[in-house]
Amino acid sequence: MSVFTKIIKGEIPSYKIAESDDFYAFLDIFPLVKGHTLIVPKMEVDKFFDVTDDLLGEWLLFAKPIARSIERAFPCNRVGVSVVGLEVPHAHMHLIPINTADDMNFSRPKLKLSEEEFRAIQGQIIAGLAR
Numbered sequence: 001m002s003v004f005t006k007i008i009k010g011e012i013p014s015y016k017i018a019e020s021d022d023f024y025a026f027l028d029i030f031p032l033v034k035g036h037t038l039i040v041p042k043m044e045v046d047k048f049f050d051v052t053d054d055l056l057g058e059w060l061l062f063a064k065p066i067a068r069s070i071e072r073a074f075p076c077n078r079v080g081v082s083v084v085g086l087e088v089p090h091a092h093m094h095l096i097p098i099n100t101a102d103d104m105n106f107s108r109p110k111l112k113l114s115e116e117e118f119r120a121i122q123g124q125i126i127a128g129l130a131r
Helices: 003-008 051-071 116-131
Strands: 016-018 025-029 037-041 080-081 093-098
Touching: 003 025, 003 037, 016 051, 016 116, 025 051, 025 116, 037 051, 051 080, 051 093, 051 116
Parallel strands: none
Antiparallel strands: 016 025, 025 037, 037 093, 080 093
């Protein structure tokens, strides 16, 4: 069972942003920038392109309002999408507010945020979804 499956099942705490029958979105606890969010399918699949065609399309539709909310909450040129998949053997998508391509450089040092900062970020993104 992957760490993401444990998060989805509530065995590991997370800063949940949104959830559907098929997907779970939550803040990355090692973010590149504030607002960095992960979206994972609830079905545990290792590689992104092993996800069914229908689920791939639904994934983008699930991500779209979250990306728009991130963009409103954190000043940026756009929300970048990255699928790297090396860290955890469970397909996942990164939504990252960016101003330059370097903002998506995963070799950069990660932010160290407090629980209060994570909760504030979570609240901002969730509030934007309610619009």
